[in-house]
Amino acid sequence: MSLIVERVRVAGPANGGSCVARVDGRVVFVRGTAPGELINLRVDEVLSKYSRGTAVAILEPHPARRIPPCPFAGVCGGCDWQHLDPAAQRALKSEIASGLLGVPVGVAAVEPDDFGWRTRMKYASCDGKPALHKYRSHELVPVGRCLLEAANPQTRLGDRVFQVAPDGFWQPHVAAPQVLTEAVLDFLRPQPGQSALDLYCGVGLFAAVLADAGCQVTGVEGNREAVANARRNVPAARFFAQDVGKAHLGKADLVVLDPPRKGAGAHVMRELCTGGRIAYVSCDPATLARDIRAAAEFGYELGGIRAFDLFPNTHHVECVALLIPS
Ligand SMILES: C[S@@+](CC[C@H](N)C(=O)[O-])C[C@H]1O[C@@H](n2cnc3c(N)ncnc32)[C@H](O)[C@@H]1O
Structure with a gap:
């Protein structure tokens, strides 16, 4: 009871x-x-x-409390903040990220900023109907079509079309490729001929814009199918199918890393802190904060931080941090 x-x-x-x-x-x-x-x-x-x-x-x-627009909110494990309007959600994300990172972090709205933003949905089937999992449970909720799903999802950045495996990683928000590549380029300021690393590169999103800027790009990614697609998507870069933690990375003028939620860890941060500019794309401000502290041990400091609400109606937030030699 x-x-x-x-x-x-x-x-x-x-x-x-x-x-x-x-x-x-x-x-x-x-x-x-x-x-x-x-x-x-x-x-x-x-x-x-x-x-x-x-x-x-x-x-x-x-x-700012509202009646959740989705009848399954609170039951389905997907949206945990639908009971607040989007501006209030961003204010809370800002408070959490600022507390963890120790600097003020404003969280910018990204359109669509409420529903219809998700590029990919993985439904289970319950009695033949599309279903999602209940919070922390194997039980299914037959939801039909989830309100987060984008009407016209695109695996695309500008005119460049990226090939992604059906179950492979692609940025979840329809506007994320544009927003994140702009932030990374703004922080790294790439110049033709510079060497650049794209770590945890997936199908080569950041490698593509760095190669377009004239950099000599090396991408590292653990998923072999993603690497095969990255080679097709960005023929100008070279890619290695490898665990970033075990790769010999060497020196580079510019580094972008976009690790999974658990972050990169101190070992990888030490390998990266060799004098170049680093743009760290993160979906968890707690592990980002830990890795920034590790970078400080290796002579780096935070040079800038941006945050974007790329997961509306959930507590998740995407940050891009610039790390520079101190
Ligand atoms: C958040 S995604 C970023 C992908 C890519 N940067 C993008 O924007 O599309 C993280 C990627 O890291 C890869 N990954 C996870 N752990 C890894 C590891 N230890 N070494 C190399 N890649 C890893 C995953 O397969 C996934 O493609």
């Missing part, structure tokens, strides 16, 4: 989509709420250092 705790005042947001509340001095990470709300919460899980819970009644709502 679940424990319901009544009239709990919610404190600040935590990285990961929940907000922090305290019950009898103990921290509870609560889903489905927002800072300042007065709620009744259900305790879902009690762990040694904290508990997890869900808001089951909102007694005093956040001023």
Whole structure:
């Protein structure tokens, strides 16, 4: 039987989509709420250092609370912040990223900034209907068509068409290739003839714009099929199918890295900090902050930071950091 705790005042947001509340001095990470709300919460899980819970009644709502447009919000595990309008979501992402990175981080809106932005959806099937998973569960919710899905998804940057395997990685937001390549080029300021590394390069998105700028580009990516596509997509660059952590990277004038959520880690950061400019594209400000701290040990400092709301209605945020020799 679940424990319901009544009239709990919610404190600040935590990285990961929940907000922090305290019950009898103990921290509870609560889903489905927002800072300042007065709620009744259900305790879902009690762990040694904290508990997890869900808001089951909102007694005093956040001023930006809205009725979630999707009938499956709160049940399906996909959108955890649909109960807030997009501007309030960005304000919370900014607060979380600023806290983790130790500098002010404004999160820019990117159109579409609410629904219809997702380039790729992976549905399961439930009784023949497209379905998504419930939060932290193998159970399925038959959702039909998810509201996040883009009406006209494109695997494309400007006129350049990229080949991607059906289950391979491509940036989830329709505008992400444009927004992220612009930020990376702005930070790196590539010049013809410079050497450039594109690490965790997928099918060669950043390699393409660096090669177009006249750089000698080397891409490294662990997925062999992605590397085969990168070679077709960007014939001017060379690509290696390798674990970045095990690759001998050598010196480069410019580096862009776009690792998965767990980040690059201290070993890779040490390999990269050899005097060039580094643009670090990250979908998790916590691991980005850890890797920036590692870079500081190897003589680098933060030269700039941009953040974009490339995952509206979820707690996720995309950051691009410039790292330069200090
Ligand atoms: C966030 S995606 C970025 C892809 C690409 N930069 C883009 O924008 O399309 C991360 C990529 O890192 C690759 N990857 C994950 N771990 C890796 C590792 N240890 N070494 C090399 N590639 C890795 C994944 O296969 C994936 O393609």
